[in-house]
Amino acid sequence: MDAQHVMLLRELLASTPWVERSEDFARALRRTRSPGGLMLLGTPDDEPWHLAAHLDDEARYSGLPVLSPTLVRWQPPPDAPAHLRVGLDRLAEARRGETLFVVNAAEEAPVPLLERVDDARRTGATILSLDQGDPELTSLAHDSISLRPQAAPLTFEGLQHLVSTAAGQADPDRKPGFRERLSRFLDVVSGPRIAD
Template structure:
């Protein structure tokens, strides 16, 4: 999905609440404290390669290195490059200040839920995009449920969240700051 398609999808969803939820999850992703602290994991048969690539791009474009995810894999090949060789044992070292972002379109398998629960107990923030799995949603600090056949596809939700995570928050301009300051100083105006 290119940026034009994401923009069109945002326009279609403007009044649905989807964009607000995507922004909330995007802001939560950005709260990861340091590069390498955003761990991204999926189900054993569905590794989140696509979202990993999008978040990496958003991290680079928005100059937010903490947004570049570490892809955690179920069975990485021993001869894979180092960044593609990160296995589930990395979840055992998840700590406070790190974020575990879980993608599971179907019900998450028990071994994944156990590892998510362990990471939560060690202080990691748990975020998820899930397909209506109450157990995974219950473990997550914040989650978006994407029911099949809904308005937004699972792939579409990933695009919305990754784009929202990369949005650079704009500070109010000088005029807006001055206007706010004047409002505070002058207080409410009453007229007869």
């Protein structure tokens, strides 16, 4: 789904709570403190490749490197490139300030997934979930966005696009950081530059 289709989807859903809810959820994604701290995990049978690619694109387009996810895989092949070789041991290293974003397209998360999520939560990671109404996974998450399968006209894939696009958008409520304030100050102090 390209940017134009996502904009059409947003227009179609403007009178529903989905656009605002996806924007709220995206704010939680942007709270990850450092690049590499956003871990993306699916089920053993369904890895969220598509969402990982879109978040990586949004990280580049928006200049927010914290949105570039680390795709955590259940059984990464040992000969895969380094960024595709991150296994479940990464979750054991999860700490406060990092985010575990769990994507479960099934109605219920498998027990091994729930156990890994619970472990990451205990070590201090923020847990976010995008699912299809899974009460067990939702209970472990600090924030979740659930789409029941019958919630037409939105599909699970469409919801992933709403969330990833919203993550890359400027947050009007975000206060500028020290470097941004310093840069603006220096621009004001130095005044306009006059060409010779």
